Amino acid sequence: MMKRTKEQLLVDRTRYLGPNVSTFYDDPVHVVRGEGVWLWDADGRKYLDCYNNVPHVGHCNPRVVEAICRQASTLNTHTRYLHDGILDYVEKLTGTMDASLDTAILTCTGSEANDIALRMAEGTTGKRGIIATDATYHGNTALVSQLSKSNPPSVGFGLGQFFRFVEAPDSYRNPDPDGAKFAQSVAEQIEAHEKSGIGFAALLICPYFLNEGFPDTPDGWLKPTAEVVRKAGGLLICDEVQSGFGRTGTHMWAHEKMGVVPDVMTLGKPMGNGHPIGGVVTRGEILQTFRSGYRYFNTFGGNPVSCAAAMAVLEEIEDKALVRHANTVGQHARKRLEALQAKYEVIGDIRGSGLVFGAEMVLDRDSKEPASEFTDRVINAMRQRGILHSKLGRHKNTLKIRPPMPFSVENADLLFDTLDEVLAETRLAP
Amino acid sequence: MMKRTKEQLLVDRTRYLGPNVSTFYDDPVHVVRGEGVWLWDADGRKYLDCYNNVPHVGHCNPRVVEAICRQASTLNTHTRYLHDGILDYVEKLTGTMDASLDTAILTCTGSEANDIALRMAEGTTGKRGIIATDATYHGNTALVSQLSKSNPPSVGFGLGQFFRFVEAPDSYRNPDPDGAKFAQSVAEQIEAHEKSGIGFAALLICPYFLNEGFPDTPDGWLKPTAEVVRKAGGLLICDEVQSGFGRTGTHMWAHEKMGVVPDVMTLGKPMGNGHPIGGVVTRGEILQTFRSGYRYFNTFGGNPVSCAAAMAVLEEIEDKALVRHANTVGQHARKRLEALQAKYEVIGDIRGSGLVFGAEMVLDRDSKEPASEFTDRVINAMRQRGILHSKLGRHKNTLKIRPPMPFSVENADLLFDTLDEVLAETRLAP
Numbered sequence: 001m002m003k004r005t006k007e008q009l010l011v012d013r014t015r016y017l018g019p020n021v022s023t024f025y026d027d028p029v030h031v032v033r034g035e036g037v038w039l040w041d042a043d044g045r046k047y048l049d050c051y052n053n054v055p056h057v058g059h060c061n062p063r064v065v066e067a068i069c070r071q072a073s074t075l076n077t078h079t080r081y082l083h084d085g086i087l088d089y090v091e092k093l094t095g096t097m098d099a100s101l102d103t104a105i106l107t108c109t110g111s112e113a114n115d116i117a118l119r120m121a122e123g124t125t126g127k128r129g130i131i132a133t134d135a136t137y138h139g140n141t142a143l144v145s146q147l148s149k150s151n152p153p154s155v156g157f158g159l160g161q162f163f164r165f166v167e168a169p170d171s172y173r174n175p176d177p178d179g180a181k182f183a184q185s186v187a188e189q190i191e192a193h194e195k196s197g198i199g200f201a202a203l204l205i206c207p208y209f210l211n212e213g214f215p216d217t218p219d220g221w222l223k224p225t226a227e228v229v230r231k232a233g234g235l236l237i238c239d240e241v242q243s244g245f246g247r248t249g250t251h252m253w254a255h256e257k258m259g260v261v262p263d264v265m266t267l268g269k270p271m272g273n274g275h276p277i278g279g280v281v282t283r284g285e286i287l288q289t290f291r292s293g294y295r296y297f298n299t300f301g302g303n304p305v306s307c308a309a310a311m312a313v314l315e316e317i318e319d320k321a322l323v324r325h326a327n328t329v330g331q332h333a334r335k336r337l338e339a340l341q342a343k344y345e346v347i348g349d350i351r352g353s354g355l356v357f358g359a360e361m362v363l364d365r366d367s368k369e370p371a372s373e374f375t376d377r378v379i380n381a382m383r384q385r386g387i388l389h390s391k392l393g394r395h396k397n398t399l400k401i402r403p404p405m406p407f408s409v410e411n412a413d414l415l416f417d418t419l420d421e422v423l424a425e426t427r428l429a430p
Numbered sequence: 431m432m433k434r435t436k437e438q439l440l441v442d443r444t445r446y447l448g449p450n451v452s453t454f455y456d457d458p459v460h461v462v463r464g465e466g467v468w469l470w471d472a473d474g475r476k477y478l479d480c481y482n483n484v485p486h487v488g489h490c491n492p493r494v495v496e497a498i499c500r501q502a503s504t505l506n507t508h509t510r511y512l513h514d515g516i517l518d519y520v521e522k523l524t525g526t527m528d529a530s531l532d533t534a535i536l537t538c539t540g541s542e543a544n545d546i547a548l549r550m551a552e553g554t555t556g557k558r559g560i561i562a563t564d565a566t567y568h569g570n571t572a573l574v575s576q577l578s579k580s581n582p583p584s585v586g587f588g589l590g591q592f593f594r595f596v597e598a599p600d601s602y603r604n605p606d607p608d609g610a611k612f613a614q615s616v617a618e619q620i621e622a623h624e625k626s627g628i629g630f631a632a633l634l635i636c637p638y639f640l641n642e643g644f645p646d647t648p649d650g651w652l653k654p655t656a657e658v659v660r661k662a663g664g665l666l667i668c669d670e671v672q673s674g675f676g677r678t679g680t681h682m683w684a685h686e687k688m689g690v691v692p693d694v695m696t697l698g699k700p701m702g703n704g705h706p707i708g709g710v711v712t713r714g715e716i717l718q719t720f721r722s723g724y725r726y727f728n729t730f731g732g733n734p735v736s737c738a739a740a741m742a743v744l745e746e747i748e749d750k751a752l753v754r755h756a757n758t759v760g761q762h763a764r765k766r767l768e769a770l771q772a773k774y775e776v777i778g779d780i781r782g783s784g785l786v787f788g789a790e791m792v793l794d795r796d797s798k799e800p801a802s803e804f805t806d807r808v809i810n811a812m813r814q815r816g817i818l819h820s821k822l823g824r825h826k827n828t829l830k831i832r833p834p835m836p837f838s839v840e841n842a843d844l845l846f847d848t849l850d851e852v853l854a855e856t857r858l859a860p
Binding site: 003004006009010012013015016017018019020021022023024028029030031032033034039052054055059060064065068069072073074075076077078079080081082083084086087090091094102103104105108109110111112115118119122123128140141142143145148150151152155156157158159162268269273274275276277284287288290291292293294295296297298299300302303305306 | 436439443445448449451458459462463464469485489490494495498502504508509510511512513514516517520524532533535539540542545552553558573575578585586587589592705706714717718720721722723725726727732
């Protein structure tokens with residue numbers, strides 16, 4: 001199918017997909033093949049993928065591909081028939097969690113999962129006020145897209161009225177080592193929801209604040225926040241789409257790291273290694289409340305092929321001990337980042353855990369003025385050298401490195417050796 | 431993975447998936463394998479599948495399976511890189527439609543597609559009032575689930591306020607041969623939306639009213655309705671999830687059959703033969719309005735594997751001439767239904783086009799009193815004889831037969847021979 005030039009691909013994207021369909025990098029990559037932590041473009045050039053978390057156990061992981069092919073050629077249908085696949089998967093998935101999280105609804109995307117989670121909160125509390133951070137993203141349905149402050153509040157069927165935002169944690173500029181400030185700001189928004197008459201239903205957060213720039217939140221950091229939420233009678237919803245499945249290296253789920261057990265937990269991207277599957281895990285009584293108060297069926301959700309793909313992902317994490325591996329590689333990455341920070345004034349802060357790590361770039365270490373434009377040039381220079389990663393955070397000045405889980409110490413060395421060269425060559429002013 | 435008894439499967443479903451997770455048939459089928467129009471259960475028993483429209487080109491269609499396996503082992507990633515797959519597919523898909531329908535957003539489900547379509551209507555018209563029929567289903571997100579009157583209006587973040595309903599067409603009990611009555615009832619709800627201050631944004635319908643019991647609506651039937659919608663400045667959204675991809679046998683898309691070109695068209699279930707893919711097709715300017723007014727990205731949407739599966743479905747429809755095939759088999763089915771109607775008083779009305787057909791069961795042909803309970807027993811008796819289909823419509827008394835598209839004349843004969851036996855043996859009173 002590889003036939004268009006890059007110029008023609010860009011023209012046809014606008015022609016068939018409309019304007020404003022974003023791509024990564026000033027010079028987008030035309031990918032044609034993937035394997036493990038590697039991607040190849042149409043010219044046969046190889047790239048180290050330091051960013052894609054969807055192919056969690058590696059691009060084209062053989063175990064996952066085999067599971068998909070085997071099940072797709074055997075049977076693929078919906079859950080109104082009986083099938084072992086979905087039950088085996090939910091049994092194994094919930095077996096990795098606190099005993100209270102024992103039932104699930106399987107969906108096709110993390111967006112669908114969060115869309116359900118908010119309705120679970122509405123059904124359980126009888127209220128509709130949701131709290132999220134001001135620098136997050138939880139999906140693309142009409143309901144959950146309003147959780148992104150970057151989506152215009154004037155659109156989306158007036159759903160914006162139900163959302164209030166707290167300032168995203170920022171360990172670099174606004175330290176809050178024990179999470180007490182964050183808990184206090186949540187308490188303030190709970191009060192505002194209650195005063196407004198909408199009432200407080202839930203706090204929805206990524207427990208490791210991946211979109212917010214993964215601030216340095218020590219283990220147990222969410223405990224005071226969870227207390228505030230429970231005291232107010234609301235639900236704690238943890239969106240583990242990015243932070244789960246062992247990403248942080250220390251725990252299978254980031255909420256464990258943060259010292260809390262959510263009432264509802266949502267899953268997406270890495271769950272099927274790219275096969276479209278998402279899910280909501282919760283306590284039996286919350287699921288029952290949702291199931292009896294709302295009509296819900298998902299045609300593709302929990303089908304045998306999706307469950308086979310997702311099961312292969314869990315098995316691969318287990319067999320290859322990928323959580324421990326993420327911890328080992330993450331600690332090595334941390335040391336390499338520290339060495340770079342000692343060498344380059346522009347690296348203001350380094351953060352991360354396991355296989356999500358990065359560095360915040362600043363024009364001045366005292367003023368902490370974000371080096372956003374510089375960061376952008378670094379990302380693009382790295383791409384030209386065959387290293388793919390991205391940036392994020394409120395100021396778009398944090399290198400975000402979040403590779404497939406098989407990413408090795410050697411891969412990390414290639415990444416940081418190249419970053420060293422790029423930082424040496426990139427001038428602070430454009 | 432086949433290891434639980436049927437009893438254990440049912441226990442574990444409640445245990446892991448919660449209560450109220452519906453199954454088909456009083457004695458649910460434990461399926462383990464599918465091929466073409468056939469399904470096999472765990473005991474090796476073979477069933478003729480007369481109902482599943484998701485495996486559109488047949489269970490485990492070899493072309494689709496091969497496409498999925500090939501692409502899944504080559505590359506699967508999101509659309510922020512460049513790739514030919516999504517462009518090839520959208521080019522081919524829009525090539526089957528009116529020239530005005532020339533751009534698309536690919537999603538993972540029909541629900542996500544309708545969720546976008548309603549926001550396109552909001553963005554384009556600046557209004558939020560949607561009209562649907564009172565016996566429909568358009569998906570499971572918080573927004574679109576409120577389009578089902580069977581979902582409690584008290585839940586769903588107050589979104590129910592934006593929906594008004596018209597009585598579903600019913601050619602048997604309330605004839606409307608040229609669609610004028612339906613157009614008039616849409617006009618009344620438009621006026622009600624305008625009067626309420628919400629304003630009219632869109633009419634969202636399945637152009638062949640599949641959930642409503644596929645009433646006998648002659649070709650061109652939606653023309654007066656489309657006129658009313660356009661005159662009021664609203665969008666006509668056609669949900670072709672069930673009615674599209676040649677299902678009706680006379681046209682690739684049911685809106686063509688109904689004589690209209692929608693402003694927005696949504697797709698789902700059969701698109702990838704079970705692989706989770708859906709989509710929204712619309713005019714460039716509507717897509718542009720949506721893209722500039724709303725933040726939208728779908729991680730799995732339009733990925734290379736989904737597009738390969740969907741492309742294989744289109745190729746299979748074309749190569750096997752499945753639309754013409756559906757017409758041929760549908761005409762044969764019609765004749766067999768007519769013969770049964772002459773023999774059995776309980777068959778009040780027969781309807782359908784192509785590979786969606788059925789019969790409305792009544793206790794009395796004069797009063798047209800629905801034989802709902804009888805229909806239920808027929809469905810279950812058919813299942814015991816190895817023929818799988820279902821029922822639908824406002825009174826749940828219409829046999830709904832909607833098999834995979836390779837369903838043959840011989841398959842239809844087996845279905846109707848068995849139905850003949852079951853009708854002969856099933857007493858009207860329980």
